[in-house]
Amino acid sequence: MAELSLQHLDKIYDNNVQAVYDFNMDVKDGELIVLVGPSGCGKSTTLRMVAGLEDISRGHLLLDGRDITQKPAKDRDMAMVFQNYALYGHMTVYENMAFSLTLRKEDKNVIHKKVLAAAEILDLTSQLNKKPAQLSGGQRQRVAMGRSIVRNPKVFLFDEPLSNLDAKLRGATRREILLLHRRLGATMLYVTHDQTEALTLADRIVCMSMGHVQQIGTPIELYDKPNNQFVAGFIGLPPMNFLDVRVEKGMLRGAGYDVDLTEEEKHTLAAYEGKDIVLGVRPEDIDDGGTLPVEVHSNENLGMNTLIHGSLAGRITITAKLRGWKDYRNGDAVKVRFNRKHFFDRETTNAIREGGQ
Amino acid sequence: MNDERIVTDRMRYTKNTASSRLALLAILFNVLFFVSIYKSDVGTYYYTILIGASIIYNLVFMLAAFLASEGVKNYKRSFSWVLIVLGVLQLVRIFILPVKMHSTVMGDPIEQSVQILSMHVNVTMDNLVMGDWQFIRVCVYLIASALCLFRAAHVNLKKSSALAAHLANLETMQA
Numbered sequence: 001m002a003e004l005s006l007q008h009l010d011k012i013y014d015n016n017v018q019a020v021y022d023f024n025m026d027v028k029d030g031e032l033i034v035l036v037g038p039s040g041c042g043k044s045t046t047l048r049m050v051a052g053l054e055d056i057s058r059g060h061l062l063l064d065g066r067d068i069t070q071k072p073a074k075d076r077d078m079a080m081v082f083q084n085y086a087l088y089g090h091m092t093v094y095e096n097m098a099f100s101l102t103l104r105k106e107d108k109n110v111i112h113k114k115v116l117a118a119a120e121i122l123d124l125t126s127q128l129n130k131k132p133a134q135l136s137g138g139q140r141q142r143v144a145m146g147r148s149i150v151r152n153p154k155v156f157l158f159d160e161p162l163s164n165l166d167a168k169l170r171g172a173t174r175r176e177i178l179l180l181h182r183r184l185g186a187t188m189l190y191v192t193h194d195q196t197e198a199l200t201l202a203d204r205i206v207c208m209s210m211g212h213v214q215q216i217g218t219p220i221e222l223y224d225k226p227n228n229q230f231v232a233g234f235i236g237l238p239p240m241n242f243l244d245v246r247v248e249k250g251m252l253r254g255a256g257y258d259v260d261l262t263e264e265e266k267h268t269l270a271a272y273e274g275k276d277i278v279l280g281v282r283p284e285d286i287d288d289g290g291t292l293p294v295e296v297h298s299n300e301n302l303g304m305n306t307l308i309h310g311s312l313a314g315r316i317t318i319t320a321k322l323r324g325w326k327d328y329r330n331g332d333a334v335k336v337r338f339n340r341k342h343f344f345d346r347e348t349t350n351a352i353r354e355g356g357q
Numbered sequence: 358m359n360d361e362r363i364v365t366d367r368m369r370y371t372k373n374t375a376s377s378r379l380a381l382l383a384i385l386f387n388v389l390f391f392v393s394i395y396k397s398d399v400g401t402y403y404y405t406i407l408i409g410a411s412i413i414y415n416l417v418f419m420l421a422a423f424l425a426s427e428g429v430k431n432y433k434r435s436f437s438w439v440l441i442v443l444g445v446l447q448l449v450r451i452f453i454l455p456v457k458m459h460s461t462v463m464g465d466p467i468e469q470s471v472q473i474l475s476m477h478v479n480v481t482m483d484n485l486v487m488g489d490w491q492f493i494r495v496c497v498y499l500i501a502s503a504l505c506l507f508r509a510a511h512v513n514l515k516k517s518s519a520l521a522a523h524l525a526n527l528e529t530m531q532a
Contacts, residue, residue: 094370109363115370128370 002064002154002187003029004050009059011045011211019045021211023059032181032188036198037208037234043191044159046208050189051080051157063154079148080157083164085140087132087147093119094128097146111150118149121183122176138169145180158190162197174200195235199223207231229349232280232342238307238319240342241286243279247272252279256313257292259338268354269343277352280342283307286320290337294318296328308334365523372430373516379509380426380440384419386502387447391415393495394454394487411454418443422506429513432520437510444506447499455495458487 009023020042027033035043048054050061052073061069068076087096094115101111119125122142132140141161148156158177162170178201181188192198198205199219207214207222207230215227226232232240245252245259250266252259259279261269269277284305293313300307306326312318320336328334343352391411422443428436487495 092370108367109360112363112367112370 003027004155004187004189005060005062005065006046006050007060007062009046009049009061010057011042011049011054012057019211020049023213025206025213025216027187027189030185030187032190032201032203033206034190034192034198034202034204035206035208036192036195037214038193040210041208042211043193043206043208047080047157047159047189047191050155051078052076053080076155077153078155078157079151079153080159081141081144081148081161083160085132085144085164087140087143089132092129092131093124093135093143093146096132096143097128097150100147100151114150114152115146118146121149121180122146136169137165138173141165141173142176145177149180149184154187156184156186156188158188160192161190162192162194170197177201195237199235205235207234209234225351225353226280226342227351229278229280229344229351232344232351236282238283238321240280240282241318242344243281243312243316243318244276244346245279246276247274252277254279254313255315259292259341261341265341265343268352272343272345272352276346278344278346278349279338280344281318281338282340282342283319283321285338285340286318286322286336287339288320288322288326288334288336290335292336292338294320294334294336296332296334297330299326299328299330301325301327310334362523365519368432368516368520369524373432373513374430376429376440376509376513376516377426379505379512380422380429383440383443383447383502383505383509384422384426386498386505387415387418387422390495390498390502393491393498394458407454414450418446426509429509432513432517434514434517434521437513437517440506440510440513444503444510447503447506451496451499455487455492455499459489459492 004027006023006025006027009020010018011020012018023042023046025033035046037043045054049056052068052071056069059069060067063076088099091099097115097118098111101114115128116125119128122145124139124142124146127135127139127143132143135143141164144161161177162173165173174197177190181201190197190201199222202219204216204218205222206216209230215222215231217225222231222235226235229242233242243254245254247269250261252261294308294310295314296308296310298309300309303325304323306322306324306328308320308322308326308328310318310320344350345352394411395408421439425436425439425443429440
């Protein structure tokens with residue numbers, strides 16, 4: 001049982017730079033929360049505040065209802081896995097994994113059982129006598145995780161653990177972390193700048209920008225119903241296309257093109273009649289066979305899909321992910337349609353939802 | 358897995374630090390021995406070739422004991438026999454220089470050397486080359502060094518046998 005509550009957390013450094021603003025979140029027992037955002041958005045700082053590696057300037061941190069804001073890192077019963085593994089090079093895998101327990105002067109037989117159990121979970125049994133230098137990046141990261149597992153902490157904290165791995169290994173290790181989470185059922189906080197990791201791993205995602213929480217929700221919520229333009233642009237690959245349009249007579253009028261609206265969409269935009277808004281369209285929500293003219297600039301075949309970069313009505317750069325294998329050439333004209341649309345207020349950048357909010 | 362089996366199983370992933378440290382302790386006692394024996398007037402009454410041989414033996418001993426300590430650290434059974442031989446030699450050394458020095462009087466260095474070389478140990482005069490206190494000390498150092506080596510060898514033999522049996526058992530189980 002490990003429920004974590006972050007209440008109005010602020011981080012202000014000595015030079016008055018504020019890295020985190022009013023961070024609020026309740027993490028349920030066994031939940032995997034992913035903090036995602038671009039570099040410098042405050043996600044790692046938040047994680048370090050939870051770990052006790054950074055002081056909390058304002059706010060409270062509660063673990064199972066107990067205030068641990070002022071507790072030192074060693075007394076918080078949390079284990080952190082770092083990007084650079086932080087393994088001891090002169091120790092074997094076994095010794096690395098046993099080290100924290102040895103420091104706590106736990107019984108050697110108990111340590112042995114815990115290390116073997118963790119090694120079994122992480123498929124490291126055959127590597128226990130090796131030194132970190134003899135292991136691959138993925139194996140090293142698994143050792144770092146094993147070192148956390150043996151401690152049996154209440155909360156696992158991961159600070160960009162896959163950033164040092166190549167793409168293939170990253171995918172494999174990501175799946176291992178997911179399996180590990182299912183197996184241990186532990187509460188985990190995971191920091192990454194990679195939105196693919198966030199979408200595939202998280203029970204809930206916290207999207208951050210400039211120290212502010214932009215949205216907290218399930219992966220599908222962030223993908224389907226982004227709160228604002230930042231979240232819409234950050235979640236999803238390739239990123240969402242944003243087009244400046246005006247709502248006029250139940251249509252969206254852009255520079256040289258018009259977009260029809262469904263009845264539901266008209267209802268949503270009723271309050272914006274005659275106003276400028278931002279239309280967001282994900283590349284995968286664009287299909288060929290419509291009425292909107294796109295001039296192809298480049299054509300990337302991905303196997304199942306074809307990625308097209310082009311210009312809409314000869315002016316606005318747009319990316320479309322079309323189904324199937326296409327062989328468009330530079331300069332070809334394609335007619336496309338938007339299957340699904342997102343609307344954003346141009347001034348606030350917030351999403352326009354049902355009822356014009 | 359019961360506790361005894363866990364202790365044995367642990368050896369698969371941990372070093373035999375007990376034996377290794379005992380072997381290093383034996384080296385330390387040997388250092389104390391040769392620091393003590395070359396002290397004061399003793400050197401004057403040594404026959405030059407014995408001093409040289411003693412120094413060379415000390416170097417060889419330390420090297421061999423160190424290598425053996427690394428060997429037993431990894432549960433290598435053969436290094437236990439090396440440690441036992443080194444331990445026996447430490448005990449034999451008591452009867453070479455310390456006993457002779459303890460029974461030799463100071464006087465003409467050449468005469469003393471002749472006495473040493475001729476194994477003349479029955480000289481009982483007041484002014485001994487090695488006094489009682491120094492003699493006891495060097496003997497204690499050599500005995501302590503030998504005991505450490507024997508114990509290191511014994512621990513390693515015991516542990517390496519247990520580990521070998523455990524590994525064989527695991528192999529059988531896997532097969």
